[in-house]
Amino acid sequence: MKINKNSNNSQQIQHQAIDHAKLEGRGGAFLVTPVDKGKVFSRELFCEEHAMFREAVVDFSKNQIQPIKDELNHPNEVLTRSLIQQMGELGFLSTDFPESVGGLATDKITSIIVSESLMEGQNASIIVTFADHTGIGTLPIIWYGNEAQKQKYLPKLASGEWIGSFALTEPGAGSDALAGTTKATLNKEGTHYLLNGSKIFVTNGGWAEVCVTFAWVDGNKFTAFILDKECTGWVLGPEEHKLGIKGSSTCTFFYEDCKVPIENVIGKVGLGSAVAFNVLYVGRYKLGATTMGGAKKIITLAHEYATERKQFDRPIREFGMIRRKLAKMMVRAWEADTILYMTAGSLDSVLSNYDKESAEYYSIVQKTIEDHGIEASICKIIGSEAASDNIDDCLQIFGGNGFIEDYPIATIYRDDRINRIFEGTNEINRLIIGGTLLKKSILEDLPVREAISNRKNHWIPERKFSDHNELNTLARIIEFSRSLLLYTLNEGIISEGQDLKNNEWVLEPLANMVISLSIMDAGFKRSNNLTDDADKKHTFMNIFSLVVHDRFEKMVSHSKIILSHLDSKDNVSERIDYLEKKCSEIIIRYSPIESMEYLVKKLDHHKKYFLDD
Amino acid sequence: MKICVLMKQVPDNDSAIILSNDSSSIKLNDITWCTNESDTYALEEALLMKEAHGGEVVACSFGRESSQQVIKDALAKGADRGLYISEEESDGFDILSTAKIFTQALKDENFDLIFSGLQSNDSGNAQLGLLLAEMLNMSHAALVMGTEVLNDTRIKVKQELEGGWFQWTELDLPASITIQSGLNKPRYASLRGIMMMKKKPIDIFDSSQIDSTGSKNKIFLDKMYIPQKVKETTFIEGTPDEIASKLGDLMINDIKVF
Ligand SMILES: Cc1cc2nc3c(=O)[nH]c(=O)nc-3n(C[C@H](O)[C@H](O)[C@H](O)COP(=O)(O)OP(=O)(O)OC[C@H]3O[C@@H](n4cnc5c(N)ncnc54)[C@H](O)[C@@H]3O)c2cc1C
Numbered sequence: 001m002k003i004n005k006n007s008n009n010s011q012q013i014q015h016q017a018i019d020h021a022k023l024e025g026r027g028g029a030f031l032v033t034p035v036d037k038g039k040v041f042s043r044e045l046f047c048e049e050h051a052m053f054r055e056a057v058v059d060f061s062k063n064q065i066q067p068i069k070d071e072l073n074h075p076n077e078v079l080t081r082s083l084i085q086q087m088g089e090l091g092f093l094s095t096d097f098p099e100s101v102g103g104l105a106t107d108k109i110t111s112i113i114v115s116e117s118l119m120e121g122q123n124a125s126i127i128v129t130f131a132d133h134t135g136i137g138t139l140p141i142i143w144y145g146n147e148a149q150k151q152k153y154l155p156k157l158a159s160g161e162w163i164g165s166f167a168l169t170e171p172g173a174g175s176d177a178l179a180g181t182t183k184a185t186l187n188k189e190g191t192h193y194l195l196n197g198s199k200i201f202v203t204n205g206g207w208a209e210v211c212v213t214f215a216w217v218d219g220n221k222f223t224a225f226i227l228d229k230e231c232t233g234w235v236l237g238p239e240e241h242k243l244g245i246k247g248s249s250t251c252t253f254f255y256e257d258c259k260v261p262i263e264n265v266i267g268k269v270g271l272g273s274a275v276a277f278n279v280l281y282v283g284r285y286k287l288g289a290t291t292m293g294g295a296k297k298i299i300t301l302a303h304e305y306a307t308e309r310k311q312f313d314r315p316i317r318e319f320g321m322i323r324r325k326l327a328k329m330m331v332r333a334w335e336a337d338t339i340l341y342m343t344a345g346s347l348d349s350v351l352s353n354y355d356k357e358s359a360e361y362y363s364i365v366q367k368t369i370e371d372h373g374i375e376a377s378i379c380k381i382i383g384s385e386a387a388s389d390n391i392d393d394c395l396q397i398f399g400g401n402g403f404i405e406d407y408p409i410a411t412i413y414r415d416d417r418i419n420r421i422f423e424g425t426n427e428i429n430r431l432i433i434g435g436t437l438l439k440k441s442i443l444e445d446l447p448v449r450e451a452i453s454n455r456k457n458h459w460i461p462e463r464k465f466s467d468h469n470e471l472n473t474l475a476r477i478i479e480f481s482r483s484l485l486l487y488t489l490n491e492g493i494i495s496e497g498q499d500l501k502n503n504e505w506v507l508e509p510l511a512n513m514v515i516s517l518s519i520m521d522a523g524f525k526r527s528n529n530l531t532d533d534a535d536k537k538h539t540f541m542n543i544f545s546l547v548v549h550d551r552f553e554k555m556v557s558h559s560k561i562i563l564s565h566l567d568s569k570d571n572v573s574e575r576i577d578y579l580e581k582k583c584s585e586i587i588i589r590y591s592p593i594e595s596m597e598y599l600v601k602k603l604d605h606h607k608k609y610f611l612d613d
Numbered sequence: 614m615k616i617c618v619l620m621k622q623v624p625d626n627d628s629a630i631i632l633s634n635d636s637s638s639i640k641l642n643d644i645t646w647c648t649n650e651s652d653t654y655a656l657e658e659a660l661l662m663k664e665a666h667g668g669e670v671v672a673c674s675f676g677r678e679s680s681q682q683v684i685k686d687a688l689a690k691g692a693d694r695g696l697y698i699s700e701e702e703s704d705g706f707d708i709l710s711t712a713k714i715f716t717q718a719l720k721d722e723n724f725d726l727i728f729s730g731l732q733s734n735d736s737g738n739a740q741l742g743l744l745l746a747e748m749l750n751m752s753h754a755a756l757v758m759g760t761e762v763l764n765d766t767r768i769k770v771k772q773e774l775e776g777g778w779f780q781w782t783e784l785d786l787p788a789s790i791t792i793q794s795g796l797n798k799p800r801y802a803s804l805r806g807i808m809m810m811k812k813k814p815i816d817i818f819d820s821s822q823i824d825s826t827g828s829k830n831k832i833f834l835d836k837m838y839i840p841q842k843v844k845e846t847t848f849i850e851g852t853p854d855e856i857a858s859k860l861g862d863l864m865i866n867d868i869k870v871f
Pocket of ligand 1: 424
């Protein structure tokens with residue numbers, strides 16, 4: 001990537017045309033697509049089927065899970081299996097399964113709807129069992145398995161008769177998943193691999209009939225295998241005692257000359273890292289969906305308690321500090337919702353062009369999902385952090401009772417904590433966002449160079465972005481933020497070169513800027529999907545202006561952290577001065593209190609997160 | 614067995630009910646709609662019967678545009694066909710006029726059985742199934758808690774009587790039967806069922822085009838109100854024994870919980 005080193009001069013630069021239509025359905029497109037040049041999917045565009053899918057899952061969750069939610073907080077294999085089998089009968093397990101093995105092969109939007117709506121059951125353990133089974137537990141076979149493997153395993157996994165699992169983590173290999181030492185050696189007859197080593201923290205481990213696991217062949221070929229109950233030497237360790245999700249199973253596996261037929265190699269010998277990492281992308285956005293569902297659901301509980309609890313002769317819900325919390329909870333949930341459906345819609349916009357039964361379909365799915373690596377990580381981070389922050393605020397609203405086990409929030413608080421750890425810790429996901437951004441920029445996979453150069457002297461393009469005045473003002477802030485990110489990225493690359501990808505001090509705030517921009521951008525594009533309902537539009541404007549202003553401030557502060565670091569390294573102050581100058585050119589006028597109060601008044605009426613309907 | 618299930622869209626129990634300013638109707642904007650509860654049991658009974666004996670299940674609804682949703686839900690659960698009688702003002706029809714409209718829409722179908730819920734959760738008439746039996750010349754049983762098909766022309770039903778008593782009755786087909794909630798376990802819509810729903814037909818009747826001569830309302834709604842909740846607290850005083858005996862007395866004779 002060749003970028004003028006003297007980055008702040010104002011010499012005339014040729015405008016470089018970017019073909020925005022071509023970027024539709026590309027991962028990371030939001031980075032370089034102005035708000036008026038792209039579109040996103042959002043729940044406003046649900047078709048009738050989507051709405052009915054949602055109703056069906058909500059109906060099931062409310063009636064079959066919610067009444068036994070407390071029982072499900074203790075490990076209970078029989079109960080869990082019966083629920084998983086019911087989900088299998090209703091098709092909830094098989095949205096991603098091909099039709100040839102009895103699956104539904106729906107769009108990705110539907111699998112997000114299913115994951116999100118299961119949270120209506122208000123039990124995290126069963127969701128973890130479900131998500132592990134339908135995500136990393138079965139996707140490797142769906143995507144990379146050969147026909148015989150698919151026919152052997154998938155029908156029973158789709159029906160829930162068998163439970164799936166995924167064993168990658170080892171005592172010495174967590175975030176650094178390839179640091180594992182489990183070995184696979186071909187036996188003399190050439191019929192079986194003998195696996196030796198151990199795996200830890202295997203979700204569904206105690207119950208699973210099938211496991212996708214990984215080992216090194218010949219010391220240098222990381223390979224994925226399918227284990228089933230015929231494999232001798234697959235030894236189950238004890239259940240872990242966990243902080244939360246206590247109704248789910250988490251075990252250690254020991255492989256003691258574990259005998260796996262060569263037919264059970266997934267893909268090819270040596271293909272293991274692609275299998276492991278690609279399915280994790282899906283695990284990530286699906287985890288984003290369940291946590292987004294949780295972030296919404298918890299608002300009902302917080303609001304209900306704040307209404308009932310009286311102090312100083314008033315329900316505490318009337319106090320400004322409580323109302324601010326409730327408003328922020330709504331905003332976080334809305335952000336997660338926006339990002340999740342934007343991502344699923346982008347995946348579907350590509351995948352809908354292909355024949356699901358064709359031989360190359362699943363390799364296109366893999367490529368498309370890998371291309372959306374940034375989005376998948378954003379979904380995971382935004383969903384899990386929206387849930388955590390909302391649950392923390394809810395606990396605070398409960399006061400002392402929040403700390404007491406007799407009230408539901410204590411369990412929820414513990415159950416939620418894992419979401420920032422598994423499917424890649426949020427640190428690792430930020431690393432992926434930063435790293436992928438650099439890769440896509442430097443390899444010119446996205447026209448980032450063109451965008452940087454176009455924005456050099458025009459942080460806000462001179463044009464009207466919307467006929468709606470307020471939206472136009474917000475659009476200017478978003479375009480400013482986009483330029484801010486591009487500027488910061490460019491300065492980082494110029495100053496640090498290749499080292500940038502290893503400098504986490506910088507990558508973390510950079511990833512945070514990407515996250516914020518993605519939300520602002522998708523939010524704006526979501527406005528195009530609204531109906532003419534004036535009330536809904538008004539609500540949208542209130543929530544969206546809160547989002548934009550808050551995210552803008554965060555972006556400026558993250559940029560300052562990066563630029564001041566680069567300046568001090570280079571012993572100058574030009575970047576930070578330039579940023580100050582730029583920021584002084586954009587006028588921000590808004591009143592967050594009024595917008596928050598508007599939202600909470602509506603919440604007082606609806607008594608739940610109301611932006612879905 | 615050709616079975617018709619009458620299904621009505623009613624406000625969900627959790628839905629906030631707000632009356633119009635003149636107390637003559639309910640404001641429809643904020644209402645979440647659902648299928649009338651006992652109708653979902655009627656549908657399940659029909660589906661079970663079809664699964665055991667073959668045939669066709671037709672879901673039929675009369676009402677405003679949104680009522681088609683209850684038909685679609687029924688199709689997603691396994692009904693074969695929908696029959697929608699469109700009428701934006703259906704709330705203004707009294708039950709006799711409603712029955713006349715249904716009669717016109719259903720008379721040429723020659724159903725073996727018409728199932729309906731015992732009563733609707735909103736207007737609670739509990740008469741439609743009975744009126745239809747008369748108008749379509751079918752046998753009738755109300756409050757049905759169980760069914761057993763005897764042969765092509767006869768069915769046995771279990772009906773709920775007063776005081777925990779039941780009665781088995783045999784009926785000739787065709788019959789119109791009203792179903793009590795709880796006799797079976799209504800299924801959930803499966804995702805596949807929802808995907809199949811699109812391929813199933815819904816026939817539409819415009820109620821204004823149905824010859825409903827004589828279906829003039831005889832009953833008019835005067836006023837609606839939300840029941841006032843009254844709370845009465847009685848303090849019982851005395852020794853523990855006296856309190857216990859007074860409390861027992863109250864429970865047996867006044868509150869009648871025993
Ligand atoms: C309940 C539960 C269920 C699980 N289920 C499964 C499962 O089904 N299958 C499976 O294979 N695994 C599973 N795991 C494992 C899980 O994915 C790992 O725990 C997780 O990836 C983190 O690895 P680790 O625990 O070794 O932490 P470490 O990798 O040791 O990380 C410790 C800390 O260091 C940070 N860190 C590590 N590397 C970096 C870096 N480069 N930059 C910045 N920070 C870094 C991490 O973010 C974290 O904060 C499960 C874990 C739990 C607790």
